Amino acid sequence: MTSDNVLVMEKTSFKDAVTIAKKGTHCGMCRFDFLGSGVCPAGRKHGFLAYWPQGRMEIVKQLDSGRVKPTEKLKDIVNSCNLCGICDKQCNFITQLRPEKVAGALKEYVDSLDESEIQHVPEDDILHGLREIVGDDWATNDPIIISAYTMTILPPDNKLNYYVVMPENTEQISKIVKFANKNNVPYLPRSGGTAFSAAAPTVLVKGLSLEQGIIIDLYRLRNLEIHPDSQTATIGAGITMFELQKEALNHKLRALAAEAGAHVCSNILTTGIISTWGNKYGAFADNFIDLTTVDDEGNIKKHSDWERNNPYSTEPGFTNLSLTPSVIVTEAVVKLHPVFDDEEAVLVPFDNIRDAFRLLIKLGKRDVGLSLAVLSRKYLAEFLSPTIQISKDFDYVCKNYLKLNYVVAVICDQNDKKIVEDMVNCTIDQSLMKSLILGAPRFSKLRDSEFLKILSEEEDPLKAIFAGPMRKHLEKALDPSPEQVSKVFDEDLQDFFKKVYSKPEMTDIVWLHAFRILPTRMMRQQMFMGPGGAMWTGDEDHYLNWIQMFADMGDKLDVEHSLGFISPLDHGKFAYMEYDYYYDHNDPEERNKISKITVDSMEQSLVMGKVLTILNYLYKGIYRKEHVLYPIAKGISEEEQELFKELLGTVLGEEI
């Protein structure tokens, strides 16, 4: 297909490349090998984000906007790319974008430049100091390289008055922090950058970003050791959840996992790893045995150090907000958990949230299941569907014919499976889920079919389809196969995706729950913002009113919205909830709406009480959950509400 690829790239103008790049959402999935296709060799070799597919996409945007001018490094960046096409396979699976076209257009653009258009970048003492610490290759002030970090740690409009440094160990990070302090230069560590990319289009950007100074890119801290005897792993700050999970599985072990691209150390620090496995495996400081950190004075500390102040406690209350980390976690020793031979996925379908929530909490309190969550219809549709259009149709069919609005998804052993099955009318088993993945294109085409019209007239369509005689008709109609699902991808990629979908893990719900490569599909060519938090589950009405509050805000501002997931923790006493809003991140009006929802929903959550919003536990993941979640928050008073508004107004800007 090489000649076809070249032909395609020749047709991609710089303008078209910009259009593609603007649809990118910085999901970071191009930085690790989640499809077995390999990973961008240029990115792996050079490290800096500019050498990765997502970085090249950002550079195209920045060049187009005029924020940066070409430099010598730009030539190096385009020459490092051999247009191997790995990025197209990875990105297309998630977003249906073709980053290779962008890389090709960038190459042509650079080839067309006159030498006089290349900007010279002077070096300075700060850069020399950083290079003394990490070596010449791993520190730069080149604006092109720096611009690639826009939207994943840098705000979109600031002058590019920055340095990027890529240390390879804790000692170097300590030296960088001390050097930065001595020279009064601000700094901020960067891991995957995906969480920031979700916040960057909103009002949160000012508080979360680095306004000038040193970006400490942690990618090179790539130590990863599994210790089977103690069922632990030692991991450097550059290791992603996917990479850890893959190594752990080789030893029949599993880590508590957030999304595949999240860097484990950063995720521990940022939110304490929010996951559907949290009720069984733990949350916040439950997840690690030890941490190595660098504090804001450059001191290297371990949680296991004998003489130190309690590192596990944090101040309660709504004013304890932190939008940047208090320490840099450079290495973690995390707990791993056994993988059992009889694990299976059981999904219980529901038409209403109350019944789904009730079952979830009941199971959570009894510690049934390893992974346990309510997933919304929208989540299912996004995860299982290979394209955006199929996900929309999938969602439509579930909503209008099946009345399938929520599932309680349980990953469990056979004993727990029996408990679940005894409690409910019908379940969706592993086999049917496999059919829905491989038959998603056919499933979505069933909309307006006679089959579904008949089904929708049943008294209980869910029972009829999942536990009745219509199930076999559905499976037949789906005609599930890797061949069928791969046909929805671009023609030149169909053979590859046929092989991908032929792998057992791609239709194994247990594997997909643990490796979490599908949730990033929520970010395909559009952005989402997922406010929420953890709420005490003791008052069912209170919890459901909280969810409704988010829905009402979406309706009021006419933003596409849906519950994401609810997952219990601490034996069902609390439950995380993420409520998602989907929007075009290139539309300023849409961005303003999301900003308003972000701020208003947080304020209303605090007024309601018994809830810890995600901003309240941001950067508190290294503390004990008992210190973060307790005492159960009271609703704030009117006077405190005014103070809170003032705080947000000052921190985030008065424009909301």
Place this chain on the structure above:
Amino acid sequence: MKFLSEEWIEKAKKIATEKLDPEKDLKKATTSLLNIIENIPPDGKTVYFYLSVKEGNLQEMLINQSGSLLDKNAEFVVTGNYDTFGQIFKGEMSTLIALIKNRVKIKGDKVKALKFVKPIDKINDCLRELETEF
């Protein structure tokens, strides 16, 4: 005039007393604040900058390098580096942003501190009128 020099402090005290309205600007606040400013170039020394207000009237504005101002037991103690305080005084960064980004650390009741944010900002706005060399 060098930021935090003796001359700067004298002028700062004068201008703040003259221009700030105890009720409108300083909300009749009664509190005290000690700023500990670290890493001051060129030799990285630390300076202690203390101010107190009573019923919205500026009482004291003191500066030294000895640390004796710690004995004043200020209601709030804010610690950060020179560049951060420079940004705050220049109006490039609010005290709250600095706090929430961990650029400064605060000791004291945070809810109460929030109430004093606007009066403190007013003092900073007023001091910005001084010709200051950072």
